[in-house]
Amino acid sequence: MDELLKAELANIKTGLETKTALEVKSQIDAFEAKVNTEFKSANAIELKSVKEELQGKLDALQAHADKLDLKLQEKGTAANVKSYDAVMQNALKDNFDSVSKVTKGKSTSLEIKAVGNMTIATNLTGSAVATVQDGVSIVPSQKINFTDLVPTVNSATGIYVIYRETGAEGSISTQTEGASKSQQDYDLTAVTFNAAYLSGFTRYSKQMAQDLPFLQSFLPMALRRDYFKAENLQFYTALAAAATASTTAKTVDVEQLVDDMGSLEAIDYDVTGIVLNPKDWANIAITKPNDYSLPGIVTFVNGKLAINGVPVYKASWVPVDKYLMGDWAYAKKIAVDGLAVEFFEQDADNVTKNLITARIEQRVVLGIDRPNAFILGDFGNVV
Structure with missing residues (x-):
């Protein structure tokens, strides 16, 4: 595998270590191994292109992680950080196959949504089920004509x-x-x-x-x-x-x-x-x-x-x-x-x-x- 791609992956891994748990590092290691296997015969030009696409995806992921970390730090709770790490791990795990198959001209996206309580305001698109009263609540007539x-x-x-x-x-x-x-x-x-x-x-x-x-x-x-x-x-x-x-x-x-x-x-x-x-x-x-x-x-x-x-x-x-x-x-x-x-x-x-x-x-x-x-x-x- 191209040495430049290996170096870039090492840098990405190091950057995420400060933001996620050890499981994330493990997932990236596995990702690196799979890339080495699948792209072993690829030429340097193609690898460079793949590296640039992967780098762009992971850079966006890193930026998103930074923003979430700032919000979590403002809340000041370790539990929330762990929660984010767990979400990150699940996202990488669920989308690992699609990310690892990225090649020139073929990209993928990775969406992360924090787990939370379900409410109508945040989890429902459209209107809730309403009960409609029969007829009209009519204005009263005069008491005597x-x-x-x-x-x-x-x-x-x-x-x-x-x-x-x-x-x-x-x-x-x-x-x-x-x-x-x-x-x-x-x-x-x-x-x-x-x-x-x-x-x-x-x-x-x-x-x-x-x-x-x-x-x-x-x-x-x-x-x-x-x-x-x-x-x-x-x-x-x-x-x-x-x-x-x-x-x-x-x-x-x-x-x-x-x-x-x-x-x-x-x-x-x-x-x-x-x-x-x-x-x-x-x-x-x-x-x-x-x-x-x-x-x-x-x-x-x-x-x-x-x-x-x-x-x-x-x-x-x-x-x-x-x-x-x-x-x-x-x-x-x-x-x-x-x-x-x-x-x-x-x-x-x-x-x-x-x-x-x-x-x-x-x-x-x-x-x-x-x-x-x-x-x-x-x-x-x-x-």
């Missing part, structure tokens, strides 16, 4: 007319013998309510429908929830604009409500419900004298609050600090058709884009028979 308080009537057309009594002249009185009886007349006004479609739609791809099977059940629930939110707000706005504004001089919340109840009952309306924001409902529920009992006129049983026997409803569609009370039989939801959720593939450019349209709509209007059957009040708590 306007239509829970008023009746619903159907109309054959979108034009709904009521005749409202608006005045009277004369009187009914005791007749004086021989005199004319008293005369009474009444004034009526036709009031027209025009229904309009309250609607909305969403559009999604067929791929989404296929890949998310729960979409067909989720969308109708979500659309109905948001439809009623819109209807609640529309009907509240209409009734609040028509209702009589409170004129009570009371400043305590419960006293204001009781005073306004008296005002409605004084003109012969029955107060069948009080609607207010959940925050104001809570303020009333925790109104307590020093003995921690509720005011005598307020009852709170099984989560249901009542004032003088009149139920108090929590509705998030009523603004904070406002309340609406009245005889709810004097308002109604007028519906021309039923609330419908429908799906369409033939809509706009759905065919060319593989889309599906989901639509919700109903033609409705709030009919108010007697605006003065309702009072809109302000607690005056919000500045």
Whole structure:
């Protein structure tokens, strides 16, 4: 074997002795013997080429060992150094055949990976197995809808007319013998309510429908929830604009409500419900004298609050600090058709884009028979 190659191998062996255990030296000795045998008949030029390739591989290995040694020295534990020596020995042993067969134009690589604890972050390529919950964690609906308080009537057309009594002249009185009886007349006004479609739609791809099977059940629930939110707000706005504004001089919340109840009952309306924001409902529920009992006129049983026997409803569609009370039989939801959720593939450019349209709509209007059957009040708590 070429003497220059022998000298280079001796230098490599000496350099590694300071970095690895005696077993590494033994492996290199064996490597040297095998090279002597396999390349005994090779010429000097070929041996020089082989030596250069081997030298490059082992130089890279030496540099890697130096870097690892510096890190191990920083940690300052002999156990880690031994661990590295063991890894180095295993790497040389596992790759000895491929390294020893290196010739001109044929190279090999040697990778060293330190043994450690397996973790998802370091040992897994990709994602771990996930458990997927069925359906959607949906945003809740409002606790009470306007239509829970008023009746619903159907109309054959979108034009709904009521005749409202608006005045009277004369009187009914005791007749004086021989005199004319008293005369009474009444004034009526036709009031027209025009229904309009309250609607909305969403559009999604067929791929989404296929890949998310729960979409067909989720969308109708979500659309109905948001439809009623819109209807609640529309009907509240209409009734609040028509209702009589409170004129009570009371400043305590419960006293204001009781005073306004008296005002409605004084003109012969029955107060069948009080609607207010959940925050104001809570303020009333925790109104307590020093003995921690509720005011005598307020009852709170099984989560249901009542004032003088009149139920108090929590509705998030009523603004904070406002309340609406009245005889709810004097308002109604007028519906021309039923609330419908429908799906369409033939809509706009759905065919060319593989889309599906989901639509919700109903033609409705709030009919108010007697605006003065309702009072809109302000607690005056919000500045």
